[in-house]
Amino acid sequence: MTALPVADRVTTRRSSRDLLRGERRAVVVVLLLQAAAAAAGLAAPRLLGAIVDDVLQGATVARIDRLALAIAVCTLVQGVLLRYGYLAGYRLGERAIARLREWFVRRTLDLPTAVVERAGTGDLANRSSVDVATVGTMVRDVVPIMLISSAQLLLLFGAVFLIHPMLGLVALAGLPSILAVTRWYLRRASPAYLAEGAASADLTESLTTTAEGARTVEALRLGDERITSGTDRVARQWATRRRTLGLRSVFYPVVEGSYGLPVAAVLLAGGVLARDGSVSIGDVVAAALLLQQAIEPLDRMLQFIEQAQRGVASYARVLGVGFGVPEQRGVAPVPGDERIVVRDARFAYTAGHDVLHGIDLDLRPGERLAIVGPSGAGKSTLARLLAGTEAPDTGSVTLGGVPVADIEPARRRQLIALVTQEHHVFIGTLRDNLSFAAPDATDGEMLSALVAVGADWYAALPDGLDTRLGEGARQLGPADAQQLALARIVLADPHTLILDEATAALDPTTARRTERSLAAVLGGRTVIAIAHRLNTARDADRVAVLADGRITELGTHDELVDAGGPYAALWRSWHG
Template identity: 55%
Template sequence: MTRLLPVASAVQARRYARDLIRRYPAMFRATVALHAAAALAGLAGPRLLGDMVQGIHDGVPLDRLDRLALMIGGFVLAQSVLIRFAHLASARLGERVLARLREEFVTRVLGLPLSTVEAAGSGDLLTRTTRDVDALSKCVRFAVPETLIALITLLLVVAALLLVSPVFAVPLLIGVPIMTVGTRWYLRHAPRGYLRQNAAYSDVTEGLTETVEGARTVEAMRRQLQRAGRTDADLRRSWRAERYTLRLRTVWWPVIEISYVLPMVLTLLAGGLLYLHDTVTLGELTAAVVYVQQLVDPLDRLVGWLDELEVGGAALARLLGVTADPQPQPAVTTAPDGTRVELCGVRFGYEPGREVLHGVDLVLEPGERLAVVGVSGAGKSTLGRLLAGVYQPTSGTITVGGTPLAALPPERLRAEVALVTQEHHVFVGTLRDNVAMVRPGVHEGEVRAALTAVQALHWADALPDGLDTVVGAGGHPLSPAQAQQVALARLVIADPHTLVLDEATAMLDPRAARDLERSLAAVVSGRTVVAIAHRLFSAHDADRVAVVEDGRITELGPHDELVAAGGAYAALWRSWQGGTEPAEMSEHA
């Protein structure tokens, strides 16, 4: 069962956003100053236009009207230039902030414990790294600067309106309560709605990813209708979540429209009455009406982008929530004393109250080869992942050289213990970079030696550009066996002293599996090996065999002794030798 990653609180998101902006104080001040200057330049036009109308009414000379017209044109030109540089400054600041945020998010994702990633599933993390990053990118690039511009313009226009005559600000008081109540209602419901919408989209992505990755299993088990039903249910939840946020917008936007159209109408009516009673001049009335009209654009902008700010805020909370899970204990600075691996009273459960392993005690001596066998669901693969540090025990300890495994930083952990499974990944990049990624900058000779050790150098040199051939998505395709050899070559570079093998060749065809077994033999030579044996042929040659039943090690010893003892292992061995391997001994535990 997948568990969505946590979501940061609104307070945490706002604090992070403020801290991010404060890292670039000079750029932020310059951006605000340019936008303020552009808004001020735009305020001169209505006042000069009012003077021109009043001048025409009073019959002033044409040369004075010409000067007013030229001044209006000059301020419009100045505003255009200032707006251009203000937008450039906003773009630079936005890109700088976005780059920093993306770098920090990638660091957060790469620092996640593997157990957290496996528990959350790929769908939620994929949604956060794509859809949420895109939403936040749009927010930082456009919504934040546009909202900033709108707020600055609003403040300055209201100030200019008050300078014309305080009486013209009275109609604005009619619209402010309407806008305030509507916006507060929207902001009270929108964050929760957008978080639910993004979570629902994560479920859709998770379900589709599972279906695509397990397409063969779905087809073999004839579960197409079930998977289609799961997708339909996820889409219905996503539709309901998006319908909720759409309903919020369809209520909020008309309220905002009324809140700024109504003051403009009242200004015309009240201003006309005041002019008829000689309380204000025609020029003041003209300037006031134009200023109120100028409020429409920043208000429209604010309404339009405030919705994007809510979407971006929800995306930021989800991105920050990636590391909200409790982290392992602080890494130690002392190196392990030796390579002896010891499990003491280890218990583990994927969910609270449902243990998979119960009080496991085990000691791995340096250079030992241990085979772990048992029926499907007994806990073999779980034990292997605990040994590799993928999961942390619920209670008990796992140490290597006397140092807790959980206290080792990831880069040091992989130099001590490594997990080899059927799963492997070829990253986009050169073959050289794919092999050397565990130790960037390693000499080419070591890369070639690693490929030689796993019997892969012959086909690597035969690639179009040799080690510089680009592989991975969109690059030169590698067969499953070649991709697994690349993964094994990485292990040679990493040089861990203990390997946990979870049927690394089980999914390959027999010929490719035989070739890869020889590559694997070169990697395991001289190392401590824990082989999770879903088939018993690999247990015969092991130094010891551990039988796992119901989350406990019930038998432990050499193959011959366990067969002679006539216990659970002997029964499994006789069944396998007789060609009637129990159905429970599946390829996946």
């Protein structure tokens, strides 16, 4: 498997700014509300300090009551401002993450099939679930908290400086140790959390493939091998989690141990200054209370740094999905006609191990070509090149003079359709499953498409086209699901159809009937059929025999049988 890429730091920072660029007004509102809340919070320590000084000077009870009432009012105002500040922050985060989710879905759907297949389901599933959720938590919770806490800390320490500059300086006593351990942590956290995410994706991939292939594992007695493989991946994930846990076990104790230093330093320095008359006892009390009040936002910031690191690492993985989508440069080329031409096409999944060797092929519009050959000859790979799913390493595969792989994907799918043995029934109604191919199709057109491929089972559905299919509803067997896939192709109405053993899941009688139905419906279109059943080859206009990644024979059925070559041997074997 080839994992999807991960965005670098520059791209991640730039995308983070872009994510919030449309929310500048909301960001300003959040900051203003939180700054006002923090300012209201400054009043209580100052008023309490004033109470201390007034008591020492023999103030009346009425004055003390007025100051206490003022503290209560300021606390209430702070609570109201905090409430609306948090609300604005959460709304800001939800809007940003909604845009990110929409972007992620679009980019995922734009991924070339080859990229998805090489990455595997585990990596993509992990990014679409765990990583997106982690980024959502960061944008919704962490970013607002960091903004809020930063504003509060600036105001709180600024207030201490205003009481007396010396108190403000000694209030920074805990800062060197906090900055040092934070710097140490940040330098190591990002790669550690990226490694943890990759290990988690690898474990998900292993568990998914084992579960999906459970019957194969049981039939081939591969249980011990799969258990060993899963155990190794669990061990790797545990090792990466131990590394991140080790970072936290250093970071948090050092930070928490630094909290008491500023308060102690202010009390000591305040005592000296109060003895000299530079400040009052009330000022010292107010400064100490302000610093005590600063512990909470500082603690929140430092605690959320860990989540922020997880979020940044996940965000880099989410953005990496977009790197698998080829960029569209300028206007997408438009084919001049429907002629497909292959010239000296070579292709390798692994460098140095060619699967196809110098393929040359001309397909006339409306021609029906059958491609036959032994397993592993490269038939499916050639089908992928013809469909534009893969691009040749050297040589060319063109449609109307334009490289097939360069045609804009949505446009290419309208022109060329590839149907394989793999099929999928989406959760939803039968109408939903058919409308993917033609959103504007009428009920009559959908029913005609089902009839065209011999899907007579639809007549027994309790709610017709409104019958729900998929997990938790009516399950279609492999043959029915494949006919549903073929009905989508009828509705899509491409000018070129590539059938990569598309009827392999059907019994011979049903497959033959379906192929004949399709032949009648798709008459006049270019049809390329990868066939194991040689009856399909006999009905084709031409037959291409593929062996070891090369076309060894090309001609009509009768010509190849008369030639007495490999195809004639296959035909004799087919007929006993």
